Amino acid sequence: MDEFDIERVADPDLNEPVLVEGLPGVGHVGKLAAEHLLEELESELVRRVYSTHFPPQVSIDDGQAQLACAEFHAVTPEEGQDLLVLSGDHQAQNNQGHYGLTDTFLDIADEFGVQRVFALGGVPTGELIEEYDVLGATTTEEFKETLEESGVAFREDEPAGGIVGVSGLLLGLSKRRDVPASCLMGETSGYLVDPKSAQAVLEILQDVIGFEVDYSSLEDRADEMEEVVRKIQEMEQQNSPSPADEDLRYIG
Numbered sequence: 001m002d003e004f005d006i007e008r009v010a011d012p013d014l015n016e017p018v019l020v021e022g023l024p025g026v027g028h029v030g031k032l033a034a035e036h037l038l039e040e041l042e043s044e045l046v047r048r049v050y051s052t053h054f055p056p057q058v059s060i061d062d063g064q065a066q067l068a069c070a071e072f073h074a075v076t077p078e079e080g081q082d083l084l085v086l087s088g089d090h091q092a093q094n095n096q097g098h099y100g101l102t103d104t105f106l107d108i109a110d111e112f113g114v115q116r117v118f119a120l121g122g123v124p125t126g127e128l129i130e131e132y133d134v135l136g137a138t139t140t141e142e143f144k145e146t147l148e149e150s151g152v153a154f155r156e157d158e159p160a161g162g163i164v165g166v167s168g169l170l171l172g173l174s175k176r177r178d179v180p181a182s183c184l185m186g187e188t189s190g191y192l193v194d195p196k197s198a199q200a201v202l203e204i205l206q207d208v209i210g211f212e213v214d215y216s217s218l219e220d221r222a223d224e225m226e227e228v229v230r231k232i233q234e235m236e237q238q239n240s241p242s243p244a245d246e247d248l249r250y251i252g
Contacts, residue, residue: 004104007048012074017082018116018209019109023070023091023166027188029122030167032198032218033205034087038073040213043085047072047108053097054090070101072108080210084112091165102169106177116143117174117181118208119167120201123159124190128229132200137163138182139175147182150207159185192228195221 022034037043054068070088077083086105092098109117123135136152138144144154162168167183174181184204186197195218206213 001050001052003052004100005050006104006108007050007069008046009048010044010046010074012044012046012076014074014076014082014084014112016115017074017084017112018118019084019086019105019114019170020205021086021105021117021119021166021170022121023086023088025091025165025167026122026124026190027186027192027194027197029186029188029194029197029201030120031087031089032193032195032221033120033202034085036198036202036215036218037075037083037085037211037213038087039217041075041077041083041211043073043075045071046074046084046112049101049104049108051092051097051101051104053092053094053101055093059089070105074112075211077211079212080206083209083211084109084114098165098169099173102166102173105166106170106173106179109179110177114179117170117179118205119163119170119181119183120205121163121167121183121185122188122190122194122197123185125187126190128189128191129187132197133187134200134204135159135185135187136182137171137185138180139171140180143180143182146208147184147204150204152184152204192225193221195219195225 022030024031049070058065068090073085075083092101133153136147171181184201186201188194188197199218
């Protein structure tokens with residue numbers, strides 16, 4: 001197999017589509033968002049990308065094996081722009097792979113005439129939160145103004161350390177290709193899979209692009225995660241020492 005191997009599945013005609021990337025990352029925010037789009041909107045698998053830089057494994061679905069890959073789906077909603085959605089279960093395992101895969105992804109986007117790029121992800125806060133802000137980073141001032149109008153926050157020196165992986169490289173390499181790109185990052189604790197943060201990111205994207213989706217399934221998953229958090233908090237409280245126990249620690 002080649003270092004980067006593209007499987008052509010279908011070649012639909014798309015009208016000035018936008019690329020939406022949602023690969024695994026902090027809180028699985030981008031991955032959840034991309035998968036929700038594909039679940040709620042009619043889509044067609046158009047490309048698979050295989051690489052020796054992905055983990056050496058297969059996924060199993062109903063007994064059928066599928067080599068690790070990334071997938072592109074074409075989405076043509078009744079309202080809003082056409083989408084080319086990039087999803088998958090893995091990112092590359094090294095720097096060379098990240099660069100090579102991102103270049104390959106952008107080559108495919110160019111084939112379909114992509115006009116703008118949206119990378120979706122999460123930014124860790126290190127604590128549980130109630131209100132989910134969406135932070136942004138862009139390659140053009142015009143793109144920044146558009147996102148600010150939709151409620152995206154642009155904060156100096158955030159996210160700290162920059163944006164790593166495919167999401168960051170999509171901005172850097174898109175800029176070199178003169179393709180406007182942005183990264184939408186939902187705030188998340190970083191401890192658990194975060195459907196609420198994914199919904200916050202999708203609501204911004206929905207406002208910018210104009211598609212319509214139902215969020216019921218994401219809200220159900222969010223309720224499940226809140227129950228998990230509640231149980232963890234209860235266990236921590238049960239295992240924490242009482243004030244009397246703490247006093248005894250200092251005796252003797």
